[in-house]
Amino acid sequence: MNSKNAHSSSFRDPSGYVFTENGKIKRAINPIYFKQYKALSDSGFYNDLFKNKLLIKHEEVEKTDEQIIISAEKIPFITYPYEWSFNMYKEAALLTLKLQKYCLEHGFSLKDASAFNVAFHNGKAIFIDTLSFDFYTEDSPWRAYKQFITHFFGPLVLAHYHGAQQLKLLSNFIDGIPVKMLSSLLPFKTKLNPLLYSNIHLLAKLEDKHNEDYKGESKVASLSKKGQLNIIESLYNYIKKLQLKEQSEWGNYYDKTNYTDDAFIEKSQIINAWIKAIKPERLIDVGGNDGTFVRRIDFEVNNALVCDIDNNAVDFNYKTMKLNKEQFMLPFVLDVLNPSASIGLNNKERDSFLNRIREFAPNVTLALAVIHHMSLSGNVPFRNSAQFFSTFSKHLVIEFPKRNDSWVQRLLKSKGEFENHFSFYSIENFEIAYSEFFTITKKTPIINSDRVMYLLEVKS
Amino acid sequence: MITLYFDPGLGAMIIQTIIAAVAGVILFSKNLMYKIKVFLGITKDNKKDVFDDIDINKDSDLENKNSSEL
Structure with a gap:
């Protein structure tokens, strides 16, 4: 039945299956579903749903007695x-x-x-x-x-x-x-x-x-x-x-950061200038909180994935997206220390985050105010995080908070007697480790702060 | 009708009559409360709501027209 290369999640329904052909998402319909398909198409049911953007659009590309093939609009990035x-x-x-x-x-x-x-x-x-x-x-x-x-x-x-x-x-x-x-x-x-x-x-x-x-x-x-x-x-x-009972921890994140207004604006200007030069179609902001910095980018990207570990921040981003009727933004929850794995039958039914991001192929990755959380809270050595980010995209915009930064200090203090174990956390070590995978294209300190912005390019 | 390819749960099939009855009572009483509130003038209009009503507007292409004008 599954003569074509069926998608690994498409096996339950006998009515048909999904497959990819030349990068296009197609669906084969088996004779068992012909009657339904005809009724849904002829009555205008499918069309009404398309018009209201409730069902993904498709068009018929092939019709034989054994099979009908439809080609569906491709969604750039599937979230689960x-x-x-x-x-x-x-x-x-x-x-x-x-x-x-x-x-x-x-x-x-x-x-x-x-x-x-x-x-x-x-x-x-x-x-x-x-x-x-x-x-x-x-x-x-x-x-x-x-x-x-x-x-x-x-x-x-x-x-x-x-x-x-x-x-x-x-x-x-x-x-x-x-x-x-x-x-x-x-x-x-x-x-x-x-x-x-x-x-x-x-x-x-x-x-x-x-x-x-x-x-x-x-x-x-x-x-x-x-x-x-x-x-x-x-x-x-x-x-x-239905509402959540818990209050958002990060909901007002930008009200309680250690940035001065100047530093915040400068950071955003640096990102803006670099992004404009790269002219990306697709980007991902890892640890993007409520999408503030992506919204301040003065360049029209087609798709921006903004992920964060905190469900509330993602939710805040989602609500803003809804109220502004933005189409380019896709917020979702992601823990960089444990990205979604491949699961289901043969471990192939639902794809891992890393596979999906590889297919999405963003032109640039933003990792703002993430590295200190990865290194100090997650105990991830610089080399490992560098390797991780190097698989995402050609360009990486990364923000490095120096040891004196108040957030870094707070994280270090919380380590108590183990503070010395984190002596590796310095800008020199960061540059050495990241240079193994990236070339440092640009490096700009943010004024009135202990943070430095880097534009890196993956070494081929 | 296609034979179902997952287990719908026998209990779940039987129980729906009861749930429907409960739902009927809930909807009726909510509706009644709403009418009383409207009558007393104590309803609040939440315009900032992100979600629309359950009904799909079949004839109006208003949304599509608006977006194509942009």
């Missing part, structure tokens, strides 16, 4: 649910519910509700699985309901009660967090909320009860369309209002 900030996650969940409602109103139904069916593109969540739509059978319950709870609703409610870190759980539970686990992790008071009780606790109980029905004796109850719409709408309203 465990890399989304809280509100990004919310948008993806709301998109899925929105689509299911639209489906029901037009005689279709989503046959799955996996969080991996959503990606972020041009500043918006977008559905990427073109073959997830099936015909709606009158009075049948939503088959993807449980998947929606384990992929979207559960993680969001967990994050509400226990913080945004919970969203990372999906990297271990690749097919959703088990309902029983969701139920046991939530505080007792959630049992008093009718919506949470019915959608999580009661669901967990019933799933447990019917778990051992191997003979298929239980009867599937019927559910009217109105009933299903009630579920979808009540979940939508609940998720839309």
Whole structure:
């Protein structure tokens, strides 16, 4: 069946599979899905979703009796649910519910509700699985309901009660967090909320009860369309209002940095001048916080990835992006000391961050105010961080806070008696280590600060 | 109808009738509360909201028109 080189994540759905051909993303549709595909195309359903930018655009390129091939718009960088900030996650969940409602109103139904069916593109969540739509059978319950709870609703409610870190759980539970686990992790008071009780606790109980029905004796109850719409709408309203309880640690980061206004403006001007000279189409800002410096770049880049370890900072960036209606920005959560790994079947289903960044091939990498955290908090020697950054892009803009910098001092003080172990942290050692992988093209100290900006170029 | 390629969970299929009933009550009461609040004039309009309503506007291409004008 998978005659062409199918994408390693595209094996579950018998309706078809994704493959790449000459750098283009294509999808082969098998005869089993022809009827659905025809109905979705002819009724204008696909077109309506394209118009509203809810489904990734495709066009038919080949049609035979055995196979239909469609070519889909390429998303420059795919992010996974465990890399989304809280509100990004919310948008993806709301998109899925929105689509299911639209489906029901037009005689279709989503046959799955996996969080991996959503990606972020041009500043918006977008559905990427073109073959997830099936015909709606009158009075049948939503088959993807449980998947929606384990992929979207559960993680969001967990994050509400226990913080945004919970969203990372999906990297271990690749097919959703088990309902029983969701139920046991939530505080007792959630049992008093009718919506949470019915959608999580009661669901967990019933799933447990019917778990051992191997003979298929239980009867599937019927559910009217109105009933299903009630579920979808009540979940939508609940998720839309859901907020994080925790306060942002870094939300007001730039209010509590050790920069003077002059230094801040100068840093931004240095970056600006260098970026303008490089003229990048794509860039990545590692440790980019809320995207402040990328927004101050006075050059139009097509795609800017801005990642940070702190979910709240990423969320702040995401909200700014939404309010400004920016299309070039893509915020996501990334821990440089532990970037997302390749996971799933054959360890190939979901690609690692490093593979994705290699394919994205940014022209320049920004690493501002990151190196001291990597070296002092993460104990990463300069040579290792240099090697790490050298795989990203040809150019690297890196900021080095000297030993006297107040942040560096704070980090060193927190080491207590081990402070001496970090005597390697000096600008001389930094230059020696980085020179092994890079040529220093430019070096400019920032006025009124103990920080130096470097423009480096990878040695070939 | 394509045979489903993942387990929808039998319990999850059965329970949806109950959840739908609960959801119906919630929606009804929220709606009622909203109407009372509007009547009393104590609703707040949150214009800064990032997320839109559940309904997809089929006929209006307003968003697309606006963006193509830019």
